[in-house]
Amino acid sequence: MAPRLPVVIALSLASAAVFGAPVGVLALGEGTRVEVRGIVIDGLPEPRPSARRRLAWEVRKRTSIETRLRPGRARLDDPSIFETPLLYLAGDRAFEPLSEAEVVGLRRFVEFGGFVLVDDASGGSAEGFDASVRRLVGRAFPDERLAPLPRDHTVFRSFFLLERPVGRVRGGRDVEGVLRGNRVGLVYSRHDLGGAWARDNLGTWQHTVTPGGERQRELAIRLGVNLVMYALCLDYKDDQVHAPFIMRRRAGTP
Amino acid sequence: MLAARFELGAGWVWATLLGLALVGAVVLTARELRQASGIARERRLALLALRSVTALLTFLVATQPRWLERRVEEIEGRLAVLVDDSRSLRVADGERSRADAARALVERWQERGTPGVAAFRFGSELRAASLGEIAAGVPARDDETRIVHALRELATGEGSEDLGAIVLVTDGAESDRAAPVLETAGVKVHAVALGGDVPLVDDAIAELEADPVAFLRQEAEVRVVVRALRATGGAAQIPVTLWEGEQVVREALVDVPAGGEAEVTIPFSPRRLGRAVYRVTIPVPSDDAVPANNERAFLVRVTRDKLRVLLVAGRPSWDVRFLRAFLKRDPGTDLISFFILRTTSDLTLAAPDELALIPFPTDELFREHLGSFDVLLFQNFDYGPYQMAAYLPRIREYVERGGAFAMIGGERSFGSGGYAGTPVADVLPVSLPRAEASEATLVREGSFRPVVEPELVRHPLVALRREPAASFAAWARLAPLEGTNRFEGLREGARVLLARPGRRGKREPLLVTGRFGEGRVLCFATDTSWRWGLTTGGLQGDASAFERFWDRAVRWLARDPALEPTRLTTDRERYGPEGRVRVVGTVADARYRPIAGEAVRVRLLDATGTELGARTVQTDREGGLEAALEGPAEPGAYRVVVERPGEEGDALGEEGFVVELGGDELADPRPRPERLRALAEGTGGRFVARAEDAPSLDAFDATRSRVQGVRERAPFASPFAVGWLVALLIVEWALRRRWGRR
Numbered sequence: 001m002a003p004r005l006p007v008v009i010a011l012s013l014a015s016a017a018v019f020g021a022p023v024g025v026l027a028l029g030e031g032t033r034v035e036v037r038g039i040v041i042d043g044l045p046e047p048r049p050s051a052r053r054r055l056a057w058e059v060r061k062r063t064s065i066e067t068r069l070r071p072g073r074a075r076l077d078d079p080s081i082f083e084t085p086l087l088y089l090a091g092d093r094a095f096e097p098l099s100e101a102e103v104v105g106l107r108r109f110v111e112f113g114g115f116v117l118v119d120d121a122s123g124g125s126a127e128g129f130d131a132s133v134r135r136l137v138g139r140a141f142p143d144e145r146l147a148p149l150p151r152d153h154t155v156f157r158s159f160f161l162l163e164r165p166v167g168r169v170r171g172g173r174d175v176e177g178v179l180r181g182n183r184v185g186l187v188y189s190r191h192d193l194g195g196a197w198a199r200d201n202l203g204t205w206q207h208t209v210t211p212g213g214e215r216q217r218e219l220a221i222r223l224g225v226n227l228v229m230y231a232l233c234l235d236y237k238d239d240q241v242h243a244p245f246i247m248r249r250r251a252g253t254p
Numbered sequence: 255m256l257a258a259r260f261e262l263g264a265g266w267v268w269a270t271l272l273g274l275a276l277v278g279a280v281v282l283t284a285r286e287l288r289q290a291s292g293i294a295r296e297r298r299l300a301l302l303a304l305r306s307v308t309a310l311l312t313f314l315v316a317t318q319p320r321w322l323e324r325r326v327e328e329i330e331g332r333l334a335v336l337v338d339d340s341r342s343l344r345v346a347d348g349e350r351s352r353a354d355a356a357r358a359l360v361e362r363w364q365e366r367g368t369p370g371v372a373a374f375r376f377g378s379e380l381r382a383a384s385l386g387e388i389a390a391g392v393p394a395r396d397d398e399t400r401i402v403h404a405l406r407e408l409a410t411g412e413g414s415e416d417l418g419a420i421v422l423v424t425d426g427a428e429s430d431r432a433a434p435v436l437e438t439a440g441v442k443v444h445a446v447a448l449g450g451d452v453p454l455v456d457d458a459i460a461e462l463e464a465d466p467v468a469f470l471r472q473e474a475e476v477r478v479v480v481r482a483l484r485a486t487g488g489a490a491q492i493p494v495t496l497w498e499g500e501q502v503v504r505e506a507l508v509d510v511p512a513g514g515e516a517e518v519t520i521p522f523s524p525r526r527l528g529r530a531v532y533r534v535t536i537p538v539p540s541d542d543a544v545p546a547n548n549e550r551a552f553l554v555r556v557t558r559d560k561l562r563v564l565l566v567a568g569r570p571s572w573d574v575r576f577l578r579a580f581l582k583r584d585p586g587t588d589l590i591s592f593f594i595l596r597t598t599s600d601l602t603l604a605a606p607d608e609l610a611l612i613p614f615p616t617d618e619l620f621r622e623h624l625g626s627f628d629v630l631l632f633q634n635f636d637y638g639p640y641q642m643a644a645y646l647p648r649i650r651e652y653v654e655r656g657g658a659f660a661m662i663g664g665e666r667s668f669g670s671g672g673y674a675g676t677p678v679a680d681v682l683p684v685s686l687p688r689a690e691a692s693e694a695t696l697v698r699e700g701s702f703r704p705v706v707e708p709e710l711v712r713h714p715l716v717a718l719r720r721e722p723a724a725s726f727a728a729w730a731r732l733a734p735l736e737g738t739n740r741f742e743g744l745r746e747g748a749r750v751l752l753a754r755p756g757r758r759g760k761r762e763p764l765l766v767t768g769r770f771g772e773g774r775v776l777c778f779a780t781d782t783s784w785r786w787g788l789t790t791g792g793l794q795g796d797a798s799a800f801e802r803f804w805d806r807a808v809r810w811l812a813r814d815p816a817l818e819p820t821r822l823t824t825d826r827e828r829y830g831p832e833g834r835v836r837v838v839g840t841v842a843d844a845r846y847r848p849i850a851g852e853a854v855r856v857r858l859l860d861a862t863g864t865e866l867g868a869r870t871v872q873t874d875r876e877g878g879l880e881a882a883l884e885g886p887a888e889p890g891a892y893r894v895v896v897e898r899p900g901e902e903g904d905a906l907g908e909e910g911f912v913v914e915l916g917g918d919e920l921a922d923p924r925p926r927p928e929r930l931r932a933l934a935e936g937t938g939g940r941f942v943a944r945a946e947d948a949p950s951l952d953a954f955d956a957t958r959s960r961v962q963g964v965r966e967r968a969p970f971a972s973p974f975a976v977g978w979l980v981a982l983l984i985v986e987w988a989l990r991r992r993w994g995r996r
Contacts, residue, residue, distance in 0.1 A: 027665050028737025029699035032781055034572065062602045064569035064594050082733075082792030085572050085784070105792075112791035113576060113784075157610040159595060160602075183579070218603070229595065232570035234579055236593060237610055 051194030094128030123169035167191025196220035263318030331418020338424035376404035418956030426926030450927035547916035634664025654771030658811035683748035683768025733789035820907025830917035848877030
């Protein structure tokens with residue numbers, strides 16, 4: 001079914017003036033909002049403490065998703081990880097092997113539908129965190145391994161149309177993922193996404209983004225939004241009705 | 255009396271092959287010995303004789319011949335007359351019908367006096383009668399001719415001990431193609447054939463086979479076998495026509511050899527959902543003896559190959575994500591989903607061509623294609639921002655005409671979605687607060703565990719287990735939900751399946767079902783059912799409750815027959831005129847509680863809803879029902895419905911069937927005298943080829959053979975025979991070595 005353009009459109013910018021929706025409340029409670037919950041690992045400090053809050057804020061500002069602006073943290077062996085389907089793990093150094101309970105917690109979380117974003121805050125300049133992550137993924141998902149996501153993966157068009165991943169650093173052209181069935185249950189970026197998102201309490205960006213400057217920061221934020229959108233919509237943008245629009249816009253993108 | 259019989263334990267084929275092989279071995283031995291030099295003639299003959307004896311003993315040991323001696327007692331018994339009452343007896347092979355011939359014969363027997371003779375009719379089952387009743391007329395109404403079944407029941411059933419012989423009066427047109435071997439326990443069967451003396455002239459639809467379920471607008475097939483029995487001429491080209499109502503769907507030509515059959519497969523594509531009655535016809539020649547079998551009918555339940563579900567979500571959320579993922583994964587669902595990813599208050603900070611967003615095609619979805627969906631799901635979706643007010647009456651109309659609609663909770667649903675006072679609110683089983691109401695009136699925050707309403711614990715949406723107690727326990731183990739939409743009240747007909755516990759024992763509706771017009775409606779006032787998947791799964795290792803709930807919900811909305819409270823089946827889908835319609839099933843009320851030990855009314859209705867017959871029957875302890883009704887006489891589509899007495903028009907359940915003029919019974923009305931002859935001779939009875947030639951009843955032998963004992967002699971079944979065989983082989987081997995042979 002090819003949607004007709006002259007229809008009333010909800011999402012196009014042209015419909016900006018049409019509203020007055022009688023929305024009386026914002027949510028059925030804080031617990032129904034999307035939370036970017038951090039993973040706590042012993043001996044691994046959170047390198048960009050404001051990153052998850054900033055990402056939540058950007059997602060709320062740019063999309064219709066309602067987010068928690070004060071996201072929490074939990075260990076992987078804490079049953080509370082199953083109360084929100086999105087976890088975020090960032091680090092800039094190696095960490096000790098996790099306990100079996102933590103590994104099982106990660107495996108169960110992904111198997112029952114959760115999504116994990118792993119962010120190498122070193123931007124690929126150090127190997128300690130990378131080695132620890134690969135060891136953890138190997139233990140949690142022995143039948144799967146981290147593999148680069150193809151350039152046309154839904155992650156790059158779940159909301160914004162993106163050509164490649166970037167973060168605080170430009171980094172490699174790929175992000176990697178662990179497939180569970182036909183969805184990606186874990187995404188691993190070595191671009192220090194959190195470094196590009198982080199702001200201090202006064203709103204000042206905390207890290208310089210290189211080499212692309214503020215445009216690159218904007219693209220890193222868009223990738224963060226896309227990842228959250230992917231966690232919530234999975235392959236929605238692969239649905240047949242979206243294809244002609246996305247193809248047309250891709251063709252026009254330099 | 256002694257009856258002796260010789261048998262081979264190994265079977266004749268195997269014995270013959272073995273015998274030939276052994277004879278060959280002896281011949282080869284003879285040739286070898288003849289060509290051998292240096293061995294005396296006497297020794298050659300001795301070796302050959304030894305080989306021959308060994309071969310013979312091998313044959314006897316391997317084939318195990320035995321001699322059976324039976325001591326049989328002949329007892330004078332009663333005589334029973336068994337008369338065919340199936341519709342094939344209506345066929346006229348000459349000037350009069352087979353039924354008339356049978357009636358005249360029984361009348362003749364009765365006139366001559368028949369003391370002690372019992373009489374029975376049979377068709378699909380055995381029924382006691384009297385010769386007087388049969389002499390008065392053979393109605394020939396049964397849809398089946400189960401000869402072997404009737405004979406076996408009569409010969410071995412209750413009261414058969416003193417029965418000596420059965421006089422069977424039939425055309426031999428057995429319906430049961432896989433009829434078991436007849437065992438009459440020594441009772442003789444004398445057969446009087448009807449209709450075997452005049453060749454039958456009949457073009458017929460011998461077989462018709464179509465899938466009982468077909469998919470909308472997808473090609474289905476009906477397989478038709480046509481038979482041509484004609485007085486003159488060779489092969490015939492016969493047109494076969496498929497009809498739906500009075501509309502020709504397709505026509506095919508089939509070349510039928512003289513006196514034979516030919517098959518043709520006709521494709522067709524159902525155009526409407528629901529039950530459809532099709533007919534297949536062939537022309538009726540002027541001399542056709544059975545015009546009724548030139549037309550057959552069949553019933554097809556037309557469904558979609560997949561459930562078409564439209565899911566519209568006001569924003570991405572975890573509930574949306576888990577529900578869409580489940581529906582997308584389900585191979586039985588064709589899902590179209592639209593999520594509002596951005597509202598006008600959101601600032602994307604990107605040019606339109608940098609966004610992967612598409613317009614929301616409201617006009618196409620809600621004006622052009624709404625009717626093509628089986629289920630419409632609004633998940634946390636508010637219509638206001640999308641100028642959809644004009645489409646809301648269409649949604650109401652869609653449900654009223656039989657569509658299914660569910661509204662799933664969230665801050666953009668129900669009252670807070672602005673639906674109060676709209677046409678969509680009309681279809682909901684709950685009344686909504688207005689959007690301007692206070693937040694506490696619209697929603698209630700906080701974590702809670704839903705409770706199942708005990709009255710509805712057997713409803714498929716909430717029956718997590720078969721037993722109510724286990725269901726309650728299973729619900730109590732699920733992860734708690736968070737936040738609910740609130741309602742002002744319930745509408746008439748609303749059923750609250752799940753509730754949120756409140757203060758002082760007060761409960762707020764959480765899962766409510768209802769009907770609007772022909773359609774089904776479901777309200778689910780939360781957006782955290784995903785917790786039954788991830789949270790329950792993560793903590794307990796079992797996430798099946800989420801999928802089970804939504805699978806049942808969507809199927810219930812789409813009226814999956816397997817989820818209906820009452821389920822009925824008829825013993826056949828096609829009957830002949832005035833056939834006996836047997837109905838079995840389980841009966842439950844709209845709350846899925848078995849209607850156990852109660853009187854229910856089973857009514858037979860035609861296509862216009864006119865009642866043609868009814869019976870009141872008692873259900874068993876689990877709501878089981880069995881009933882038999884006299885079938886209609888006219889061909890067409892019919893249904894049986896079950897209702898509670900005094901609640902006519904409010905059917906608990908129904909099942910459809912068709913009535914054909916011919917049906918299976920007349921598909922092959924050819925008489926089978928040869929089969930009757932074999933049957934009679936196999937039991938020691940007498941075969942009479944024509945009813946006119948039948949002697950009086952006292953001329954039929956009514957002595958019954960009873961086996962008193964059996965003596966078996968099997969001389970080669972002992973270990974000694976094997977020992978002798980081994981000894982012979984050793985002696986032969988030793989002599990051959992001694993005399994210079996290998």
